[in-house]
Amino acid sequence: MKAHDIAHIAVLFLCLETAWGAEDAIKAEVMDRRIHVWDSETVQAQDDDLRLAAYKGWVYLQKGKDGIYKKLVPGICPQWIPRHKGQEDHWFHVFLPVGFDGKSELWTASTDGYYLGKAAEGMFHVNSTPVLSPNGKAMATVVRPLSKVQGDRWSVTVIRDIKIADGYVSTEDWIYETENGYIQDLRFEDNDRVSFKCIQNDDVQMKTILLNPLQPNAPGNSR
Secondary structure, eight states: OOHHHHHHHHHHHHHHHHHHTSOSEEOHHHHHHHHHHTTOOOEEOSSSSEEEEEETTEEEEEESTTOOEEEEEEOEEEEEEOOOTTOOSOEEEEEEEOSTTSEEEEEEEETTTEEEEEEEEEEEEOOSOOEEOTTSSEEEEEEOOOSGGGTTOEEEEEEEOOOTTOOOBOOEEEEEEESSSEEEEEEEEETTEEEEEEEETTEEEEEEEEBTTBOTTSOOEEO
């Protein structure tokens, strides 16, 4: 067995050990305390009283404001997908970590507790809750510095061409980067524009990046 294969298996067992350590059910007040430690957040469904939360490599579902969070499927950084007319269950995008380099695959799952398939082909950097474009074909996320190797760099990335199990490779464009500051309030203004706040030394600047075509002053390099 090659060294690379041994390393990959070791990482897989580490991820499974973390996931197995997650409880099957967590009270709402307990989850609210824990997700802040894990730099996560709950995600509210637009058309129903449902919330998603990620903890210890699992996505949890809460029904009702004070309901118990129940373990649903493995994954991190979930985000709801708007329901189609007549659709009974709810769908959401979720990232599945695949290695030790911080990359994940993007999948689509159901609140009934199963995956529908990959939402995009490729591996992507993600460590915060993403936002979905109005047409559902692109996803933006803030990549935060979680290790000393990354320094103080904060980045905004956009994953394009999201579609369930179409087999085509999707791109991840790194559209903005800043050091010695941080980024918040990320959102899509429309299908072609992303906006956010860039905060450095109490100086707050609103940024808007045009995606189609990508602005010349944006990094725009796919990784």
